[in-house]
Amino acid sequence: MKYRYIWFDLGMTLVETPIETLYRQVLKAFDIHRDAAEIRRAVYLTDKEFMRRYPHILGTQPAHFMPWYLGILNYNLGVRLDLEENYRIFADAQSRMGLKWRPVPGAHELLRRLKGQGVGLGLISNWDHTCRRVLADNGLDALLDVTVVSSEVGIEKPNPEIFRMALETAGVRAEEAMYVGDNYYDDVVGAGGVGIKCLLIAPYGRLGLEEISHRATIRSIEEVRDYLE
Incomplete structure (x- = not known):
């Protein structure tokens, strides 16, 4: 294997949240009905809008951005709601459903297969103090050889230094490594800053990514294996 x-x-690369299920219930409170696939697509578009225009805000406390986020999400769903009531119902549903x-x-x-082939596995994430708990709760911690978390090292993607730090910790050169992520502005730009090739997860193809020209894309993490082979 090359890498x-x-x-x-x-x-949204190794873990995800079922926000479409929760938001479907929120919309029902307004007597609005959308299927899960439609909501998932709207969430994706909203995430991409925030990644492009408001870097890093999705990693802050939800209260800082959620009413604003819901407004754009509703726009992508073609609905208009009172945002104050919308946020109240959303917060209530989140506390009940989680x-x-x-x-x-x-x-x-994928991780087990790569590990079985002798490939080193690592994480580079912009995350708060809960990162290692999320990994442990999902059985991912034991599959990773090196974990680099922004809140622990004081550096965030796309700063190339966090990628350089990861390479030094693992003892590998940039050309021997590849990064897999879903955020062009944090992942592709940051990894590219130290010469690491990045495979961008884009489940809807060019949708939401019209302004970029990155060619190394996949629809899901399951395609990583095919890309490497």
């Missing part, structure tokens, strides 16, 4: 080490992002992180389909299988 000795494969690095991964965490949120939004626990869960493994992305195929994540465990």
